[in-house]
Amino acid sequence: MTARLILGKEVSESIYSELRERIGKLKAEGIVPGLAVVLVGEDPASQVYVRMKGKKCEELGMHSVTIVLPESTTEAELLAKVNELNADDSIHGFLVQLPLPKHINEDTIINAIDPKKDADCFHPENVGRMLIGDPSFLPATPAGVQQMLIRSGVETSGKHVVVVGRSNIVGKPMAAMMVQKGKGADSTVTVVHSRTQNLPEITRQADILIVAIGKARFITKDMVKEGAVVIDVGTNRVPDPAAKNGSRLVGDVDFENVKEIASAITPVPGGVGPMTICMLMANAVKATECATRLR
Numbered sequence: 001m002t003a004r005l006i007l008g009k010e011v012s013e014s015i016y017s018e019l020r021e022r023i024g025k026l027k028a029e030g031i032v033p034g035l036a037v038v039l040v041g042e043d044p045a046s047q048v049y050v051r052m053k054g055k056k057c058e059e060l061g062m063h064s065v066t067i068v069l070p071e072s073t074t075e076a077e078l079l080a081k082v083n084e085l086n087a088d089d090s091i092h093g094f095l096v097q098l099p100l101p102k103h104i105n106e107d108t109i110i111n112a113i114d115p116k117k118d119a120d121c122f123h124p125e126n127v128g129r130m131l132i133g134d135p136s137f138l139p140a141t142p143a144g145v146q147q148m149l150i151r152s153g154v155e156t157s158g159k160h161v162v163v164v165g166r167s168n169i170v171g172k173p174m175a176a177m178m179v180q181k182g183k184g185a186d187s188t189v190t191v192v193h194s195r196t197q198n199l200p201e202i203t204r205q206a207d208i209l210i211v212a213i214g215k216a217r218f219i220t221k222d223m224v225k226e227g228a229v230v231i232d233v234g235t236n237r238v239p240d241p242a243a244k245n246g247s248r249l250v251g252d253v254d255f256e257n258v259k260e261i262a263s264a265i266t267p268v269p270g271g272v273g274p275m276t277i278c279m280l281m282a283n284a285v286k287a288t289e290c291a292t293r294l295r
């Protein structure tokens with residue numbers, strides 16, 4: 001068997017066309033959804049993400065603001081910027097790009113973001129709402145994975161989902177979303193991590209295996225059940241003498257071999273990657289719709 005590919009570009013295009021319609025309706029009422037991204041320092045990967053977010057906003061006809069602050073920015077200065085964005089009516093959603101320089105406490109910054117403008121869905125109020133099944137927003141990467149499952153026709157109800165990784169950004173919210181009642185969820189969920197014993201025994205039980213650990217090609221064929229759906233969130237840069245810049249991106253899954261036994265699989269790149277920005281845009285549009293209803 002060779003697995004069917006689930007491609008983030010295809011799935012995200014269908015979501016973007018829905019978002020364009022919603023943005024059109026808002027604009028007809030004179031409202032332009034506004035998304036701001038704050039970047040502190042010069043982390044090259046973060047610079048790339050921030051540029052991509054700004055570009056996508058503009059493509060969708062949204063108001064896009066990118067604020068770049070120097071590495072030396074103090075926590076108080078960043079808090080002042082967050083408060084400014086909280087009060088800015090032209091900005092409906094914003095995020096502070098992580099990671100932050102070590103002298104700034106990430107939790108302090110996240111907690112200062114107005115939950116109604118929390119485009120990343122990292123604020124504890126929004127995380128709590130997601131957990132009780134009454135979300136305002138959903139965290140972008142897990143929400144993107146869920147949309148990939150729904151829109152590519154993968155049945156999740158009653159299925160055993162094994163999530164590898166327990167970060168606050170991917171693993172934990174992913175597990176929390178899949179265990180909810182409703183479409184694209186209703187799953188039986190197991191979470192495994194670096195302290196898990198007999199990890200391959202558990203991954204082999206997965207009908208749907210979602211991997212987010214940041215270890216190149218960690219999940220090998222012998223760790224996957226025949227016919228499983230495999231979602232690879234990982235992005236790892238590995239040396240590749242044949243590539244122009246001497247390296248290339250691979251996932252946490254040994255794609256070439258696992259695709260021989262999986263029923264469906266996401267490649268890296270081209271799988272989950274495009275979904276994260278897409279779901280961020282969806283959060284910004286939702287924040288605008290909610291703010292408009294509250295006026």
Ligand code: NDP
Pocket residue numbers: 141164165166167168169170171192193194195199212213214215233234235236272273276
């Ligand atoms: P973190 O480093 O925050 O978390 C990694 C998780 O993996 C931890 O829970 C850790 O366990 C677990 N882990 C590490 N090694 C092992 C192991 N050998 N066996 C089992 N579990 C292990 O990473 P993130 O969740 O932020 O990201 C994970 C990957 O996903 C990265 O490659 C990242 O680049 C990618 N990513 C991709 C996105 C996209 O848009 N495509 C978005 C976000 C992330 P423990 O808690 O015990 O330490």
